[in-house]
Amino acid sequence: MIISIASGKGGTGKTTVAASLASVIPESVYIDCDVEEPNGHLLLKPEFISEESAKKLLPQIDQEKCTFCGKCVEVCEFNALINLKFEIVLFDEMCHGCGACIYFCPSKVITERAKEIGVVRVGITSAKIFFADGVLNIGEVAATPLIKEVKKNIIEGKINILDSPPGTSCCMVETVKDSDFCILVTESTPFGLNDLKLAIDVLKTIGVSFGVVINKYDPSFTEMENYLNENSIEILLKIPFERRYAESYSEGILPLDKYPELKNAFRVLHKRILEKVEIVNAG
Amino acid sequence: MKIAVTSTGGSMDALVSEQFGRCQYFLIVDPETMKFEAVSNLGEQMQNGAGPKAAELIINKGAEILLTGRVGDKAEEALKKSGIKIVDGYKGTIKVKDAVNSYLSK
Numbered sequence: 144m145i146i147s148i149a150s151g152k153g154g155t156g157k158t159t160v161a162a163s164l165a166s167v168i169p170e171s172v173y174i175d176c177d178v179e180e181p182n183g184h185l186l187l188k189p190e191f192i193s194e195e196s197a198k199k200l201l202p203q204i205d206q207e208k209c210t211f212c213g214k215c216v217e218v219c220e221f222n223a224l225i226n227l228k229f230e231i232v233l234f235d236e237m238c239h240g241c242g243a244c245i246y247f248c249p250s251k252v253i254t255e256r257a258k259e260i261g262v263v264r265v266g267i268t269s270a271k272i273f274f275a276d277g278v279l280n281i282g283e284v285a286a287t288p289l290i291k292e293v294k295k296n297i298i299e300g301k302i303n304i305l306d307s308p309p310g311t312s313c314c315m316v317e318t319v320k321d322s323d324f325c326i327l328v329t330e331s332t333p334f335g336l337n338d339l340k341l342a343i344d345v346l347k348t349i350g351v352s353f354g355v356v357i358n359k360y361d362p363s364f365t366e367m368e369n370y371l372n373e374n375s376i377e378i379l380l381k382i383p384f385e386r387r388y389a390e391s392y393s394e395g396i397l398p399l400d401k402y403p404e405l406k407n408a409f410r411v412l413h414k415r416i417l418e419k420v421e422i423v424n425a426g
Numbered sequence: 427m428k429i430a431v432t433s434t435g436g437s438m439d440a441l442v443s444e445q446f447g448r449c450q451y452f453l454i455v456d457p458e459t460m461k462f463e464a465v466s467n468l469g470e471q472m473q474n475g476a477g478p479k480a481a482e483l484i485i486n487k488g489a490e491i492l493l494t495g496r497v498g499d500k501a502e503e504a505l506k507k508s509g510i511k512i513v514d515g516y517k518g519t520i521k522v523k524d525a526v527n528s529y530l531s532k
Contacts, residue, residue, distance in 0.1 A: 222475020225482035
């Protein structure tokens with residue numbers, strides 16, 4: 144089972160929710176897909192057992208044999224290639240490694256070479272949570288190839304918690320697209336609501352069922368609940384806006400490890416999601 | 427010799443565009459006759475890679491000198507490979523023809 148944790152807005156508490164949920168599920172798998180800024184390890188504190196280089200494939204053009212017809216440049220969706228008529232120039236960091244240039248080259252003078260884009264780390268926590276994350280190299284623009292590599296650590300037959308990057312771009316879609324259920328984490332602010340709507344649009348478009356966790360919940364911000372009620376979107380959990388939770392987080396300690404009321408809340412959240420997924424799978 | 431100028435419009439009286447990859451037009455000017463070709467820049471709408479694509483465009487138009495506000499790293503790499511001289515620092519408050527004249531009088 145795959146449960147992803149996403150949000151439109153950054154800083155709403157995805158990692159706190161994801162790590163908390165992982166910690167109340169026995170033998171869970173936590174996978175941090177926010178490869179541009181992984182921070183799940185700060186809360187879950189795994190012992191890393193392996194670190195492997197992740198690569199993407201780049202085109203290698205034989206400039207001696209190239210006719211500079213420009214077909215490769217024309218088919219590149221990412222503007223990673225330009226044709227100077229005496230050289231085809233590749234901008235490594237723009238390339239997504241899709242291979243279209245190789246496929247369409249009429250002279251067949253393009254081969255592939257591997258380039259390291261980051262590392263995938265695997266570990267285990269003291270509570271026996273299987274942990275994986277990815278760290279994108281500085282200067283790399285395309286995070287999705289690394290997210291694909293990190294996701295290879297998903298373990299079938301276990302509950303996999305995927306911590307998504309913020310926003311609604313390719314990286315978020317790559318993380319959540321094959322989830323059984325997605326938890327959208329938001330906060331009681333106009334920004335939280337605006338970006339939640341964007342994330343909901345994405346999930347509806349790609350057909351992933353979801354519910355909402357309101358973190359830093361403030362009952363006086365009524366727009367959030369009005370919107371969710373009007374659109375029949377389920378609120379799975381409200382985490383009150385409390386200074387002691389923030390203090391615990393700032394020390395790198397999961398608030399639920401200090402405050403039993405939160406541990407219970409997350410146990411209930413786990414059960415509710417299991418029921419949701421059963422309903423979804425039953426059709 | 428051809429001079430490429432990043433421009434906000436399709437005439438010599440238009441103001442210079444300080445952006446390279448995302449300017450609206452390139453004016454490819456023959457300074458001897460002051461005749462020019464206005465090329466609209468598709469890069470204005472591109473999600474990414476606008477700079478290198480703009481470099482490719484003016485290289486293939488045969489420009490030897492570029493007058494603009496500023497050029498990004500990737501575009502600069504492509505322009506240098508082709509031996510195009512980059513003259514940057516032009517402000518968006520002057521007209522294309524004045525930019526060309528000020529370059530020629532240096």
